[in-house]
Amino acid sequence: MDLLIKGGTVVTAESTFKADVAVTNGKISAIGSNLKADKNTEVVDAKGKLVLPGAIDGHTHLAMPFGGTISTDDYYDGTKSAACGGTTTVFDFILQQKGEPMLDAIKRRDALAAPDAAVDYSFHIGVSDVTTPELLDSMEDAVKFGIPSFKVFMVYDFGVDDGSFYQVLQKAAKIGALVGVHAENRDVNNVLIAQYLAEGKTDAWWHYMSKNESVEGEADVRAINLAKMAGTSLYIVHLANKQGMEAVRAARDEGYPIFAETCPQYLYFTSEVYKRERARDFVCSPPMKNKESQDAIWAGIKSGDIATVATDHCPFTQAEKDWGITKPDGTPGNFTTIPNGCAGIENMYPYMLSEANKGRITFNKAVELCATNPSKLFGLDYCKGALRVGLDADIVLYDPKKNFTITNAAMHGATDHTIWEGAKLKGYPVATYCRGKLVFKDGEFLGKRGEGKLIKCKPIKLKTPEL
Ligand code: DUC
Ligand code: ZN
Ligand code: ZN
Numbered sequence: 001m002d003l004l005i006k007g008g009t010v011v012t013a014e015s016t017f018k019a020d021v022a023v024t025n026g027k028i029s030a031i032g033s034n035l036k037a038d039k040n041t042e043v044v045d046a047k048g049k050l051v052l053p054g055a056i057d058g059h060t061h062l063a064m065p066f067g068g069t070i071s072t073d074d075y076y077d078g079t080k081s082a083a084c085g086g087t088t089t090v091f092d093f094i095l096q097q098k099g100e101p102m103l104d105a106i107k108r109r110d111a112l113a114a115p116d117a118a119v120d121y122s123f124h125i126g127v128s129d130v131t132t133p134e135l136l137d138s139m140e141d142a143v144k145f146g147i148p149s150f151k152v153f154m155v156y157d158f159g160v161d162d163g164s165f166y167q168v169l170q171k172a173a174k175i176g177a178l179v180g181v182h183a184e185n186r187d188v189n190n191v192l193i194a195q196y197l198a199e200g201k202t203d204a205w206w207h208y209m210s211k212n213e214s215v216e217g218e219a220d221v222r223a224i225n226l227a228k229m230a231g232t233s234l235y236i237v238h239l240a241n242k243q244g245m246e247a248v249r250a251a252r253d254e255g256y257p258i259f260a261e262t263c264p265q266y267l268y269f270t271s272e273v274y275k276r277e278r279a280r281d282f283v284c285s286p287p288m289k290n291k292e293s294q295d296a297i298w299a300g301i302k303s304g305d306i307a308t309v310a311t312d313h314c315p316f317t318q319a320e321k322d323w324g325i326t327k328p329d330g331t332p333g334n335f336t337t338i339p340n341g342c343a344g345i346e347n348m349y350p351y352m353l354s355e356a357n358k359g360r361i362t363f364n365k366a367v368e369l370c371a372t373n374p375s376k377l378f379g380l381d382y383c384k385g386a387l388r389v390g391l392d393a394d395i396v397l398y399d400p401k402k403n404f405t406i407t408n409a410a411m412h413g414a415t416d417h418t419i420w421e422g423a424k425l426k427g428y429p430v431a432t433y434c435r436g437k438l439v440f441k442d443g444e445f446l447g448k449r450g451e452g453k454l455i456k457c458k459p460i461k462l463k464t465p466e467l
Helices: 075-084 102-113 133-145 162-175 186-198 205-210 213-230 242-253 264-268 271-275 291-303 318-324 348-357 363-377
Strands: 003-011 016-024 027-032 042-045 050-053 055-060 087-095 120-127 149-153 178-182 234-236 258-262 395-405 424-434 437-441
Touching (some): 003 363, 003 395, 055 075, 055 348, 075 424, 102 120, 133 162, 149 162, 162 213, 205 271, 242 258, 264 291, 348 363, 348 395
Parallel strands (some): 003 042, 003 050, 087 120
Antiparallel strands (some): 003 016, 016 027, 050 395, 395 424
């Protein structure tokens, strides 16, 4: 036995109980009362602490080319920041290039990630080109390699049309893959952008208005219908609006395997942020929505219709956000010239656990949303997402009494600001272990560049709304 975490309170998605947790060769080797250490075992006193599975962030964009720049956190900075917020696995997005077979896309991206990642990682593939049978068929090579999840964008110039989306869904049903979708109505979004700009409406509020509740909700409804037509499951990423939430619930009530992810920024902020002085720092897609939508998403969390919480971490510097005022070439900017995305990778687990500590949800629910459900959805439950003998020893020690105010100075990523500045959390992670190795303790990153490994996922076959 290498490590013995003694006297803590173990929290899983299902239950809470006092137990010791033993780790041998990076795996959980025993969970029980009064476990005895060997002479070489490091013993950690966890009295007064919660012992949790490391979080799995199912949605990040590290070193992602977007809006004329690249997101600020590379695979090192992003995974370092993840570790310091109790996240031990991240799922990053590969953007398939035009004409690129899926396996080539995985290898291209893993060449960037493997030398740098400080916690474990896996990928979803953002599909941009299935215009030939060979490219569509290459999805199966990705599944065989261990990357069985794909994402389709209904918006952006690299997004696909409904025909390609439908073909991806059909293919996924045959090969054991899960399709995620970024749902926003591209055509309406583009019309609104043109109208607002013609009227001289250029600030970040109009980013929200051009991607308003209905622009997202309509696309959610359409995506669910396409999945029903193709007879397969669907994972709606970063759900932020009431209409979409209601459509997810209705489909699930009818027995369809429709799953939804939301993000902490939609649970904490509303569209009011787009009235702030630095509203441009909050520009992400989808944008934060109104209070009615926020309440609906929280209700979805409580009812079980939201399956996961993930971050959509995609930070940019304030100088880049300022391109909404003046573009890099010196000409006037507007809301469309602000790179989309915000930092959040270090805040997800602490925020959700803090909400649990404040009594809004249970700690079990926070674990389910941030660790156990992502592992089940993405084919990782054979090795991660829970505290169970035989699984990877991805473990977080959480001090429910430690209060924490988020500041950018206390974060470990590379960007120069956080939209979470000043947010007050009740409780905070005090240690993170990735496969039994201490990577974070008391505010300090202790991991190493390159020690994270690519985790291969099993094929995904979701037939019902239950996980
Ligand atoms: N949304 C963002 O805010 N950033 C990157 C990609 C996305 O869909
Ligand atoms: Zn997206
Ligand atoms: Zn995203």
